Amino acid sequence: xxxxxxxxxxxxxxxxxxxxxxxxxxxxxxxxxxxxxxxxxxxxxxxxxxxxxxxxxxxxxxxxxxxxxxxxxxxxxxxxxxxxxxxxxxxxxxxxxxxxxxxxxxxxxxxxxxxxxxxxxxxxxxxxxxxxxxxxxxxxxxxxxxxxxxxxxxxxxxxxxxxxxxxxxxxxxxxxxxxxxxxxxxxxxxxxxxxxxxxxxxxxxxxxxxxxxxxxxxxxxxxxxxxxxxxxxxxxxxxxxxxxxxxxxxxxxxxxxxxxxxxxxxxxxxxxxxxxxxxxxxxxxxxxxxxxxxxxxxxxxxxxxxxxxxxxxxxxxxxxxxxxxxxxxxxxxxxxxxxxxxxxxxxxxxxxxxxxxxxxxxxxx
Numbered sequence: 154x155x156x157x158x159x160x161x162x163x164x165x166x167x168x169x170x171x172x173x174x175x176x177x178x179x180x181x182x183x184x185x186x187x188x189x190x191x192x193x194x195x196x197x198x199x200x201x202x203x204x205x206x207x208x209x210x211x212x213x214x215x216x217x218x219x220x221x222x223x224x225x226x227x228x229x230x231x232x233x234x235x236x237x238x239x240x241x242x243x244x245x246x247x248x249x250x251x252x253x254x255x256x257x258x259x260x261x262x263x264x265x266x267x268x269x270x271x272x273x274x275x276x277x278x279x280x281x282x283x284x285x286x287x288x289x290x291x292x293x294x295x296x297x298x299x300x301x302x303x304x305x306x307x308x309x310x311x312x313x314x315x316x317x318x319x320x321x322x323x324x325x326x327x328x329x330x331x332x333x334x335x336x337x338x339x340x341x342x343x344x345x346x347x348x349x350x351x352x353x354x355x356x357x358x359x360x361x362x363x364x365x366x367x368x369x370x371x372x373x374x375x376x377x378x379x380x381x382x383x384x385x386x387x388x389x390x391x392x393x394x395x396x397x398x399x400x401x402x403x404x405x406x407x408x409x410x411x412x413x414x415x416x417x418x419x420x421x422x423x424x425x426x427x428x429x430x431x432x433x434x435x436x437x438x439x440x441x442x443x444x445x446x447x448x449x450x451x452x453x454x455x456x457x458x459x460x461x462x463x464x465x466x467x468x469x470x471x472x473x474x475x476x477x478x479x480x481x482x483x484x485x486x487x488x489x490x491x492x493x494x495x496x497x498x499x500x501x502x503x504x505x506x507x508x509x510x511x512x513x514x515x516x517x518x
Contacts, residue, residue: 392420
């Protein structure tokens with residue numbers, strides 16, 4: 154039995170513990186027939202049905218990416234004169250739930266499934282279901298193991314190069330050290346004492362960002378000392394709790410806070426504020442994030458974050474939709490999206506500081 158409820162995205166249908174919403178245009182009355190259900194070429198040209206499973210709808214970056222996807226779908230409906238249906242489901246951090254959601258997409262005759270994996274190392278069930286039903290899958294944001302992606306020619310990935318994001322995060326700190334090293338090196342010992350907030354155990358982006366940021370800083374000639382690091386699962390509240398413990402243990406010895414994403418960086422900010430430290434004081438450490446979320450950009454503007462790295466949610470959303478349309482209709486991708494190795498669309502990261510914040514915001518409009 155299907156129950157309707159008011160949820161995060163408005164009026165939605167709850168199904169298998171997931172969240173479902175349809176984004177329909179002016180041609181909504183058309184019969185929607187998926188490419189795996191024997192529909193004619195003409196029908197496919199008139200409609201595109203995309204099932205989207207998010208690992209956690211409350212992840213700020215994923216939520217913003219999906220919002221861009223919805224907006225772009227409306228734009229493409231008008232441009233192409235077709236109906237685009239987006240069904241959003243929330244896996245609630247359960248791979249088992251997400252596997253069931255793949256069944257839903259197949260049973261409902263969707264053309265494409267877009268999967269934001271709960272567990273990047275456990276994609277086999279979804280891949281097996283997709284392959285046996287001939288439903289292509291675009292994985293996004295949480296990169297699966299390369300060997301899994303190569304198991305079938307209708308599996309794709311849209312995201313970015315995690316190594317690049319860590320490198321750029323390090324570049325932000327290095328450039329600030331060049332301008333005013335004594336401001337960062339508060340105890341004057343010539344070493345940057347840092348704490349790190351990591352995304353989650355075994356997550357590719359988390360591991361690579363944590364490694365590449367430190368490599369960039371040390372390769373540029375600065376000495377660092379890790380005071381401690383903790384996993385906070387990309388979550389603001391968890392990061393705030395971890396940062397509270399860091400402050401209790403190390404106090405003003407913390408000179409730099411490196412977070413694998415903006416939500417965790419903002420959790421660190423919350424804990425610093427709660428401890429009575431003002432962001433304008435000389436006791437405030439350099440806090441850096443990754444993602445360039447709207448709240449992250451606000452924190453850069455008011456000086457709470459030294460900087461962040463734009464993970465192009467807008468570009469990834471547009472790339473996903475263009476790829477889905479290309480797959481369903483056998484058309485070429487627009488020239489701004491390159492399909493690397495026949496599998497990957499990777500959008501470049503961008504450094505964000507106060508110096509280019511206005512420019513970045515214009516690009517995201």
